[in-house]
Amino acid sequence: MAGFRYEEVAGSIAGQVEAGVYGPGDRLPGVRKLARQFGVSVSTVVAAQHLLEDRGVIEARPRSGYYVRLRPQRPPQAPERTRPEGQPTQVTGQALVLRVVQAANEPDTVQLGAAVPHAEFLPTHGLQRAFSGVPRRYPGRATDYLFPPGPVELRQQIARRMADAGCRLSPEEIVVTNGAQEALVLSLRAVAEPGDVVAIESPTFYGLLQAIEGQGMRALEIPTDPDEGISPEALALALEQWPVAAAMLMPNFGNPLGHRASEGRKREVVALLEERGVPLIEDDVYGDLAFEAPRPWAAKAYEDRGGVLYCGSFSKTLSPGLRVGWAAPGRFRDRLEYLKYAASAATPAFPGFAAADFLARGGYDRYLRRVRGEYARAVARVRRAVARYFPEGTRQTDPEGGFVLWVELPAEVDSLALYQAALAEGISIAPGPMFSPTQRFRNFLRLNCAQPWNGNFERALRRIGELARERSG
Template sequence: MSHLYQTLATDIVKQIENGHYRPGDKLPGIRAISRQRNVSIATTQSAFRVLEDDGWVDVRPRSGFYVRARQTVSPIVAAAQSDPKPSNVTGQDMALSLIKAANKHHILQLGAAVPDLSFLPVQPISQATSQAQKRFGDRALSYEMPPGALELRRQIARRMGEAGCAVSSEEIVITSGCQEALTIALKAVTKAGDIVAIESPTFYGLLQVIESLGLEALEIPVDPQTGMSLDALKLALERWPIKACVVVANCSNPLGYTMPDESKLALTSLLTEHNVPLIEDDVYGDLSFDKHRPALCRSLAPQADIIYCSSFSKTLSPGLRVGWIAAGKHLARVEYLKYVSNIASATLPQLTVAHFLESGRYDRYLRQARGQYARAVSRMTDAVLRYFPEGTRVSQPRGGFVIWVELPCAINTFELAQLALGQGISIAPGPIFSAKQKFKNAMRLSCACKWDEKVEKGLAWLGARIEHMQLSK
């Protein structure tokens, strides 16, 4: 004889299977279900524990219970070679060509990691822009020379302090997005011909920066759940004259993992031992799905040589182009490089973001956005596993809004991407996330899209095309 909580859990599962609740949907709260079913809160709590244990729901602290993707997600592989060697970056021209071709309104944008406007605080940012113009007057039209607007630097320093980093506003340099921050950081510690250790796969924008600076990339394999292999990095440091290491330790792009704190500490210790600076790209850290924001490498190892880079492009607005560097001992060099790069970042966006942060609206927005992105990831994962061939593997991100998809067959996703563009669909093929164009059977998809019939049809077309390519092999 089953217990009452088991009966309740079974009934909720049936509702999920019948489509009453879809992946990413929020279930009614414990008190609401207790009233609806006339059962105790303890019974309902036990039912939800069963649902969580059986993989039907995710618990999001201070938010509630959400339906998970129904299919079993096989763990991805995403491993590079175990004995990495430095190489020039190749193939980034194809990344640029795909980006340019996809930058059209009629294209279904599943490739670029740019959130749809429906995910962004468009109206509050517009209001903050008007308020900043009134508050700061003509100053908004003038140069804000490096290191940037003091009001913004103070707010950033405050937020970094809340994340455990004792950073002064004087150490922060405002940049035009995180891409410029990464460029300046690499310029500050390397010269043409130097070797830079990177995750593999890694954000293709970083590869473009490395290529443009004449550097060599040393791809270090990663674990899809815990990040860069420290054993492989240790061997590489002993063998090669590495001059910098770039890591996205929190909610990585494209795999979505967050390095455990002990791994972050081991990473910084290893690099310190070899006198190699760490460039920490934390652009997705605010979008973690976990209860607490993940720790920064910079906060765990305050004495280490770490250049911290981030931006508000993934949270507030990509078009504002507001990023920053906490430069550590490289401050003078970073500030100079920012000045000679483009004199100054635009003033009005800096003052707008400063005003928005001061108002307290950013944290309120983030609480809502994290749940929205988590639901979007769950919904996209479910759809991919419905439409794509059996054996498809999908990453399980800890934050952000992209997923990494590995196909069960030897299909070149760059060829698939070109075919998809002909159908009005943009994807990011796996080879552009590697200096040596590895990961040919993988792709990255952005989940932060406005979900409609066009998305469903696009994913169905991709799945059918993959099956056709698989049969023709």
């Protein structure tokens, strides 16, 4: 009888996890407290814990107890691998992007659209202290032009952080930029010309599409798996069929899929592109936000010929308004440095020095240890709400990092119409066509999970689900 009892206890605890009583990363009560709660013996609780550990719901931490795994369950249904038509195309329909991101500045709008983390997820007080100390720690330099490649203090800190991504770089190999978007545009300009073909994941971050569109280039969508990212086989076929000048990819927690390419797949893609002489522009802005350690390596870690132009920033970690980004452009460094000077001359001094100080004092590592669990819990809460409120047949991704969720609605639901209806009620979402150069993914949407969980936020998710059900027939 005791054997059946421990299964009941395990089921009850798993139900509490599913209901959100215990979120990802939360510590479970001790065995004696659980024994009292369920009216069973300590040995029964221990057996239940072992069963939950075997099922991947909880994990033991030495001398600390049992914790809910950051990714306790995998959803039964996720979107399938994309199958774009496979022809280069002009980027269209990106005017909508500006309207979606502008909603992030509307105080009365529930922000589920732009991938902008709420201030509660950011180290605001630590950054304020870093900013206030800039004039004292950098006398006379805080008001100077910071010409390319940028302040050496910041480049030193970035180089140290890049080691965690598997990249051994010197400060001289890094160029500081005004956010990752500038790094992406400069990288594209450094390796390609107007009219060239650029291979991308499908779907992909609209910032990459805007960079391609802004340079008069054409995008080539490559089939992409929601877990592993771009298909190396499909990419190889595209390279044989088309004169691809560059590839722009997000291997680590790509936006909007949240996928994480395995280390083997990164190595395979980099080797393929190097063999064909095609540069890879890598957007790794979410790389530091893995839900579980260790941080995944960047694709750049696997290069042999300097053909990977790595782009990063602190916009998704320290502050979107900081606008501190960088490029590690490999053999294209001199070209990119000149393009940076020609485009914007210099980078703002105060944000660069403040970021350097924050990193040097260890604040960034302490912050990451905290925020990774917070983002995991935030994504898990939104996933549960989507499963509860959205129409039957809805699929969703299961990210391992970052804070965005890609949702596939029933085929008859038009996410552009859903976006308009939700915005009329003060709710912003990102409709799927924004993430495709040909406005594919009409029945998809992306949700920003990096918002405080409260009644207003949950009501917004429930209302989106209601609006979607009204349109699902």
